[in-house]
Amino acid sequence: MSPFIPFIIATSIILLLALGVVVFVVMYQKRLMKHQEYLRQLQETRQRQLLEAALEAQEAERRRVARDLHDEVGTMLALVKLQAGQWSNGFGKGEIAEGQQPVTNLKLKLDEVMNSVRRITHDLMPIVLTKFGLVQAIESLKRSMPVDSNIGIKFECNEPDRRVGQKLELALYRIVQELLGNTLKHAQASEVYIKLTFNTYKLELVYTDNGKGFSSADLTENTTTTGLGLTNLQSRIALLNGTISINSELGAGISVVANVPLLTEF
Amino acid sequence: MEVYNIIQYLSIFSILPPLIYSLVLLWQRQAGRLTWQIFGFSVFIAVVEAAGWISSYKGLNNLWMSHVYIPLEYAILAYMYLCIFNNKIIKRLIIGSVVLFFLFCALDIVYLESLTIYNSYPRVIESVLMVLLSLLYFYKVFKDIDKADLLTDPYFLLSVGVIVNFAGSSVINSLFNVMLQYPAEIMLMCLAVLNFLNVLFNTTLVLVLRRAPRV
Structure with missing residues (x-):
């Protein structure tokens, strides 16, 4: 037997071992990633369920x-x-x-x-909401604003008679209610503009006021008051698989744009 | 004979693709830290290959180069790994291993294998250390679980290249001086295996450069 053969066999075995280690690392890491993703999803679902239950x-x-x-x-x-x-x-x-x-x-x-x-x-318990829908409920909110608050509210909707899922309507109603409450309590605004736009796949809610606004530093300092309210809005929108952007600067009022998909059955 | 020569030439010139690729990236000002490191490594290897080729063409014994080349190669590769790890103990261990390896190489020249003999012991030790470094990186991959696709991670590709090259060449390197007693054809076969592994490693360097972070 050629003396070269044992060397080749030994080298091949070591090479195979090395490749085995590489394959093992790749496969095991993939499995770990998959498991981690599964755990993350599980945690996300649990958090979502908890939030839903709390609401x-x-x-x-x-x-x-x-x-x-x-x-x-x-x-x-x-x-x-x-x-x-x-x-x-x-x-x-x-x-x-x-x-x-x-x-x-x-x-x-x-x-x-x-x-x-x-x-x-x-x-x-907004009876108007359950009986007549979101648009009428917002109109009702608009009318229920105290006269001495001196806030002019303008509300627009492209499909006033349209109804969507009950959970979605309630969530958006609570969001508008929270925002109006904030404007009334903190903003010292004179004008509020609310716009509800129904598209084929999504519902867009735009809320703006011309109040004193706030800086992001205010939000982090007062997390127990305004910050918490805005966190609630974000949680509600997240539950609807939607997105929300809240923009404000000192002296420039607030602008909130929320988008919620309409395809999901709520 | 022809085949062995081809593999040998392939091995010598296989350092050119990573050298040229890293140069292009440097030229385009896209080179990150890893690209610079591979460029440095490629230049070093290219210089060693050229010097080895010229000296063998002139019929000179160039085995002393191998005694200088091996510790420096380990130092450069270990530095690449040193930059990956954040753990201070591991960093100190890597630096310590380089220092100890340099000392061992010096002792090998003085007491074990002279400058005119193939340095099989340092090569084997280098292989063991490099395999350990790549395994250490695999451990880090397991621990961090921060990479979605390992095949796109340049350091993982580098570790694959390192483990295949150094593990594969360890047996032949360890018994190289013993095998000199056998017929020349067997030596050529062993050299062909080493050259082939070298080509694979240099090809891996190109893949590493492709995935290396840009600036």
Whole structure:
């Protein structure tokens, strides 16, 4: 046997071993990457489910509180008002001057309380949204803005009668509600512009105001207030597989553009 | 005989593609750190090959070059790996290995194999160290799991080239001086294997350059 053969055999074995190591590394690394991707997806799904559950619980609680307010507090207040009316009607002619005025004041106060309860109930459980859809609900929000806030709201929609999934409508309604609340509380704006555009595959919501705006530093400093609200918006949009861009500068108001796909069934 | 000569010439000139490619990248001002390193390595190898060719043409014993070439080659390749790792202990180990290897090479010249003999011991030690470095890189790949496709990672390709070349040549290098007793044809066969592995390694360098980060 040629002495060259053992060398060739030994070299071939070592080469094969080296190649084996390389193949093993490639395959194992691919498997690890796949596993890691699977874990990431699993975590993402879990986070999504948790967020969804939290939001659903929040909505359920809102519905329950709204129902209690409407059915119990509202009814009791109506009864009290009725009794006050009966009391007022029961006064004799001589007693009118003495007793009528406080009762009338009481009735006025009761009216105010009942209006507040109605407004809170409506904010908690927007009946208009479920019955007439997002466009009408935003119109209703627009009308419910306090007169003394001096904010002019302009709302446009390319398909006012169109309805989309209930979850999508509720999420977008809450987003508009949150943004309007922020404008009212912090922005000192005089004009708000809301635009809802239905396209074939997506729904675009544009919200702008001419308020005092904020810098990104404000957001990081006040994460418990405004920052958290905006995080909520981002979470809601993420749940709808959509995108949101929030732009603002000091003195330049805020501009929010949210895009949500319409193909997914919500 | 013809085949062996062809493989030998292929091996000698196989350093030109990575040298030219790295030069082009340098010319286009796209060269990142790895490209510079491969350029330096290619220039070094090209100079050694040219010197070896000229000296053998003139009939001079050029085995002393091998004694200088091996530690320097290890130093350059180890420096490439030194830049990959962030771990300070590993960096120190790599630097330590270069220093110890230089010392071993010096001892080999003085006590084991003189300058006129083929330096099989340093070559084997170099092979072992280079295989260890490439395995260390594979370990890093496992640990970090930050590369979606390993075949597009230049350092992985470099490690593949290193492990194939140095593991493949280790047996022949270790027994090179023993094999001198055998007929010349057997030596030529062994040299052909070494040359073929060298061609493979230089081809890998071109692939590494293709994937090397640009600036």
